[in-house]
Amino acid sequence: MDEKQALNAFAALSQETRLRVVKLLVIAGPEGMAAGAIGEAMDGASSSRMSFHLSHLEQAGLIESRREGRSIVYSAAYPSLSALVEFLMRDCCQGHPDVCNPAVAALSCCCEPAKEVARV
Numbered sequence: 001m002d003e004k005q006a007l008n009a010f011a012a013l014s015q016e017t018r019l020r021v022v023k024l025l026v027i028a029g030p031e032g033m034a035a036g037a038i039g040e041a042m043d044g045a046s047s048s049r050m051s052f053h054l055s056h057l058e059q060a061g062l063i064e065s066r067r068e069g070r071s072i073v074y075s076a077a078y079p080s081l082s083a084l085v086e087f088l089m090r091d092c093c094q095g096h097p098d099v100c101n102p103a104v105a106a107l108s109c110c111c112e113p114a115k116e117v118a119r120v
Contacts, residue, residue, distance in 0.1 A: 001083035005061065009084050012060035017042055018053050022062055025076040032075030034068075 001009075013019050024041055025032060033041075039050040054074055057063045061080045065072050085107075093100040 001080070001087040003087075006084060006087045008060045009062055009080070012056050012062055015053070015056075017045070017049075018057055021053060021057060021074075022076060022081075025063055025074060026081070028075065030075055030078075032064075032066075032073045034071040034073050036071070038074060 013022065020042060021038060024038065035047070035050060035054065038054070039045045039047060042050065045053075054063065054065070058065060058074075062077055062084075063074050064077050065074050067073075089100060089103060092103070
């Protein structure tokens with residue numbers, strides 16, 4: 001991610017509803033959520049208001065959409081979100097890993113791989 005892309009992403013995230021939508025879609029996982037369900041989760045926001053915010057986030061590359069039947073389903077663009085975090089942390093420690101360790105620890109505690117279930 002370059003600086004211009006990062007600025008566009010941060011501009012999109014600097015509005016409360018859009019930040020809430022991205023967090024909601026990260027929680028929803030790769031399957032995402034239909035636009036109507038997102039609007040309901042945003043305190044019943046109107047479809048025109050949600051369309052504006054979803055479009056802004058999609059143009060910034062933070063979310064993706066796909067059509068499923070009559071619905072448009074949105075999901076977090078995980079590669080772009082990861083690239084944004086990497087952009088921020090790229091030069092963080094300058095040879096002093098203790099500077100980056102808290103950020104790495106914060107991510108590792110919520111991203112533990114699922115344990116495999118033994119099959120009989």
